[in-house]
Amino acid sequence: MSWFQGPPLRPRTLNTRSPPSISLQLHSMRGLGSLACQVEAAAAVGYQFVEPLEHHLVEAEGLDRILRDNAVAAPTAHVTLATFRAETARTVDNCIRCGVRELFVQIPNNAAIEKVAYWQRTGTELGKHAEIMLSHGVTLGFHNVNSGFRLLPNGQYGFEVLFRAASGSPWCGKQTLLGYIELE
16 A cells, blocks of 8 residues: 555565665766666766655656666655645655655745744644654655755744754654765
8 A cells, every 4th residue: 555545566675774875866967868877877886875856756667667777776865845745645655666765855945934934834744744654664854955044033043943843753853964065
């Protein structure tokens, strides 16, 4: 049975307690063409793990085949908050199908995020999703793009309010992507 409803999936064995790994974010490889070319290039230089984005998860069967063909795994993935909200069940089902065990949700950069209520509501919402997702072997994390690091009118940062609102859920305290390494 899928996350909400639908045909049974044949998920990979998910181990949420595996050692840390370094994944190549496929966003970095977008200039190489197709997803197959990107994953093949990553495997050719020795990467065992890649990190797909939401548009890669849409075609889960193709992603899963490409990963298997190249002996590469995708333990993590990224989606935007808008996509996660609009297609939660499909996104989680596709994570399960492709072996993704950590899904990072990116909070947008816009005016709404400057309000404390936005961060409280979003933290509560993501905390509830994290509870359900964990029972299916997928943990939920926060991916920032400057948005959580703006000082709010109450003197706190957005990510502080977000984590406080999710307090008690398996999402609270999840590792946050705080920086990037860019290779020229």
